[in-house]
Amino acid sequence: MKKYVAEFLGTFGLVFCGTGAIVINQHTNGVVGHMGIAITFGAIVTAMIYCFGNISGAHLNPAVTLGLAINRFFSGREVIPYLLAQIAGAFAASFLLKVLFPLNINLGTTLPSGSDLQSFILEIVLTFFLMLTILFTARGNEGVKPLAGLIIGTVVLLEAMFAGPVCGASMNPARSLAPALVSGHVQSLWVYLIAPIFGSLSASFTYRFFS
DSSP, X not given: OHHXXXXXXXXXXXXXXXXXXXXXXXXXXXXXXXXXXXHHHHXXXXXXXXXHHHHHOOOOSHHHHHHHHHTTSSOXXXXXXXXXXXXXXXXXHHHHHHHHOTTOSSTTOOOOXXXXXXXXXXXXXXXXXXXXXXXXXXXXXXXXXXXXXXXXXHHHHHHHHHHHHHHOOOOOHHHHHHHHHXXXXXXXXXXXXXXXXXHHHHHHXXXXXXX
């Protein structure tokens, strides 16, 4: 149960702070800025990994959970409870943001600025490299493991920095599902549910090639 609570809290923190930065940026007419939003996502991921990594592994992301399960770094019996905990945490964060900022239209929903196909491909590539980083740091060289949280958070920051204005740089189905359903903006939700999983599984099979 501690693992599931950790995943709930970690994903709650990620969605509340990350999408909260987007909401507050809109609420304050751009005070946070795009760079501030990217830094917030990277920083909260880093913090949650160091908070809950020793308890649940700090997946915070259904795509990561599935990728780790494919590589047998994670018990298949725990996949569903982890996914439910992550989704519940994301929804709790989005509902709280809705209460705090009732006039906000999209609550940080990830939406393509171009075509759905463009964002679909971007999300696959972004998640591929994020998952590859997770596998090679958190599950790879022992000397790198203590820095895993910082490295993974930095990858999230960098990918959000350059790709966020185009596709939103979600890389996380739970992060996209909750604000989309709570705000009612579901028109491109399929992109952010399917692409990260495809990218994560591709990275998992690539990791097998090297291991």
